Amino acid sequence: xxxxxxxxxxxxxxxxxxxxxxxxxxxxxxxxxxxxxxxxxxxxxxxxxxxxxxxxxxxxxxxxxxxxxxxxxxxxxxxxxxxxxxxxxxxxxxxxxxxxxxxxxxxxxxxxxxxxxxxxxxxxxxxxxxxxxxxxxxxxxxxxxxxxxxxxxxxxxxxxxxxxxxxxxxxxxxxxxxxxxxxxxxxxxxxxxxxxxxxxxxxxxxxxxxxxxxxxxxxxxxxxxxxxxxxxxxxxxxxxxxxxxxxxxxxxxxxxx
Numbered sequence: 309x310x311x312x313x314x315x316x317x318x319x320x321x322x323x324x325x326x327x328x329x330x331x332x333x334x335x336x337x338x339x340x341x342x343x344x345x346x347x348x349x350x351x352x353x354x355x356x357x358x359x360x361x362x363x364x365x366x367x368x369x370x371x372x373x374x375x376x377x378x379x380x381x382x383x384x385x386x387x388x389x390x391x392x393x394x395x396x397x398x399x400x401x402x403x404x405x406x407x408x409x410x411x412x413x414x415x416x417x418x419x420x421x422x423x424x425x426x427x428x429x430x431x432x433x434x435x436x437x438x439x440x441x442x443x444x445x446x447x448x449x450x451x452x453x454x455x456x457x458x459x460x461x462x463x464x465x466x467x468x469x470x471x472x473x474x475x476x477x478x479x480x481x482x483x484x485x486x487x488x489x490x491x492x493x494x495x496x497x498x499x500x501x502x503x504x505x506x507x508x509x510x511x512x513x514x515x516x517x518x519x520x521x522x523x524x525x526x527x528x529x530x531x532x533x534x535x536x537x538x539x540x541x542x543x544x545x546x547x548x549x550x551x552x553x554x555x556x557x558x559x560x561x562x563x564x565x
Contacts, residue, residue: 309336309337309338309339309373309374309375310336310360310372310373310477310509311337311372311373312333312335312336312359312369312371312372313334313369313370313371313372314332314333314334314368314369314370315330315332315334315359315369316328316331316333316366316367316369317329317355317359317364317366317367317533318367321367328533329352329355329533330352330355330359330366330369330533333369335356335528337509337511338509339374339509340507340508341509341510341524341526341540342510342512342524342525343510343511343524343526343527344519344520344521344523344524344527344528345512345513345514345520345527345528345529345530346513346514346515346520346527346528346529346530346552347529347530347531348531348559351530351531351532351533352530352533352534353513354482356511356513356530357392357479357481357511357513359371360477360479360511361383361392361479362378362381362382362383362387363383366379373476374476387417388418389476389477390475390477390478390479391469391470391475391478391479391508392478392480392481393463393470393478393479393480393481393483394482394483395481395482395483395485397459397460397462397466397486397487398455398462399466400463400465400467400469401454401462401465401466402454403454403462404453404455405453405454406450406451406453406454407435407439407446407450407452407454407457407465408432408435408450408451409427410454410469411465411468411469412428412431412435413469414469414472414473415431415435417472417473418473432450435447436450438472442464442468442498444460444461444464444494446461446465458491459486459487459491460488460491460494460495463487464494464495466483467483467495467499467502471502471506471508475508476508476509477509477511478502478503478508478510478511479510479511480499480511480512480513480514481513482513482514482515483495483512484516484519485515485516492516496519496523499512499523500523510524512524517549517552517553521544521548525540525541525544526544527547529552531559536555537552537555
């Protein structure tokens with residue numbers, strides 16, 4: 309379980325450009341939930357992910373995972389139990405390295421490195437089996453550099469790498485936004501398949517309202533650092549894209565747009 313308790317976050321504190329994004333913000337995400345997060349630009353979606361991952365510090369409040377306070381824990385330590393897939397397909401992989409080398413790095417996540425070989429031949433068959441499940445023919449391209457793959461293929465590899473080792477949370481930061489519609493659909497189907505099979509707690513920020521409605525068992529809408537809509541299970545199933553769009557339009561009018 310993830311708990312954010314009384315979170316305060318200011319940008320440019322003490323300056324004329326000071327911005328209070330979160331003020332006494334609270335959020336609890338139960339183990340196994342697949343949470344879709346939507347909201348306009350500047351609503352706090354990505355900052356929420358960065359706070360969880362430790363990419364940015366909070367000014368006040370606590371971040372608690374399974375009863376343990378991780379507020380001051382460094383990001384690289386948190387990432388041992390967090391898998392993250394970014395909007396840019398190039399961020400989750402090493403483009404100058406082969407698929408095999410990338411998977412080997414992910415396979416050793418959180419483990420100590422010595423002078424042994426980085427790629428274990430005994431794991432190649434396992435990697436091929438994992439890649440075959442993607443149905444993209446990547447199992448036959450183990451020695452192809454990731455930089456030579458299409459955006460969708462790279463994102464599929466990123467998704468696989470993020471979930472190869474046991475993790476507590478899967479963080480999806482608009483991971484289909486840079487893809488064409490057909491490829492985005494493939495990646496979303498792969499995402500749902502992996503989440504369901506591994507039963508991993510997932511937080512997905514997306515601008516695609518249909519994905520937010522169709523996938524996951526909880527939907528949160530952010531606005532000015534607050535969760536103005538929070539629907540889970542049966543309540544989420546009853547909401548549709550038109551209703552969410554109506555709320556977006558109301559916010560837009562209130563903001564003078």
